[in-house]
Amino acid sequence: NAGVMQNPRHLVRRRGQEARLRCSPxxxxxxxxxxxxxxxxxxxxxxxxxxxxxxxxxxMPKERFSAEFPKEGPSILRxxxxxxxxxxxxxxxxxxxxxxxxxxxxxxxxxxxxx
Amino acid sequence: GQQLNQSPQSMFIQEGEDVSMNCTSSSIxxxxxxxxxxxxxxxxxxxxxxxxxxxxxxxxxTAQFGITRKDSFLNISASIPSDVGIYFxxxxxxxxxxxxxxxxxxxxxxxx
Numbered sequence: 001n002a003g004v005m006q007n008p009r010h011l012v013r014r015r016g017q018e019a020r021l022r023c024s025p026x027x028x029x030x031x032x033x034x035x036x037x038x039x040x041x042x043x044x045x046x047x048x049x050x051x052x053x054x055x056x057x058x059x060m061p062k063e064r065f066s067a068e069f070p071k072e073g074p075s076i077l078r079x080x081x082x083x084x085x086x087x088x089x090x091x092x093x094x095x096x097x098x099x100x101x102x103x104x105x106x107x108x109x110x111x112x113x114x115x
Numbered sequence: 116g117q118q119l120n121q122s123p124q125s126m127f128i129q130e131g132e133d134v135s136m137n138c139t140s141s142s143i144x145x146x147x148x149x150x151x152x153x154x155x156x157x158x159x160x161x162x163x164x165x166x167x168x169x170x171x172x173x174x175x176x177t178a179q180f181g182i183t184r185k186d187s188f189l190n191i192s193a194s195i196p197s198d199v200g201i202y203f204x205x206x207x208x209x210x211x212x213x214x215x216x217x218x219x220x221x222x223x224x225x226x227x
Binding site: 103 | 160
């Protein structure tokens with residue numbers, strides 16, 4: 001049973017470039033969540049997606065950030081025109097469909113460094 | 116926004132000692148989750164709690180969902196070197212079934 005997979009594990013970008021972070025949920029899971037973590041802090045919710053739907057993006061900055069979870073393929077978190085403040089670890093989690101199961105399983109994260 | 120206060124921030128303990136950490140909030144939670152995160156990795160779920168007063172164990176780990184639904188604690192008995200890491204509490208508030216609110220973590224360090 002493969003867990004949640006994220007790639008790349010490390011990503012270095014220069015200011016102004018685009019960053020694309022990918023997440024493949026666990027098999028059978030149709031709910032995907034993206035979180036951001038700064039050093040020495042807990043995770044901060046960004047966005048919750050189901051297949052082809054953004055359910056809640058209240059934690060995501062209004063500009064430069066977007067997320068999708070297409071019918072086929074991984075979920076993508078896209079950051080356009082990156083700035084130094086975007087440097088962080090970005091974690092994806094997934095959970096199975098249906099109500100009542102609130103356990104989210106996390107991937108290993110993508111560590112983004114903006115030079 | 117909602118906040119979780121997790122304490123202590125860090126713990127230096129001897130191997131074999133018991134460890135206790137907790138999370139409190141002014142908000143009511145309907146789920147508490149305890150995760151462990153090791154350097155360079157994502158959080159791994161240790162224990163999930165769904166009912167006020169619930170006490171759940173996972174090996175040497177025991178966690179409880181506070182009666183007031185505003186707090187939770189995690190105990191680790193007879194700590195071993197592989198317990199080192201950062202432990203996070205995370206909770207789901209009453210009106211959400213997916214948006215986890217996270218504590219800032221408790222870093223556990225075992226003295227040689």
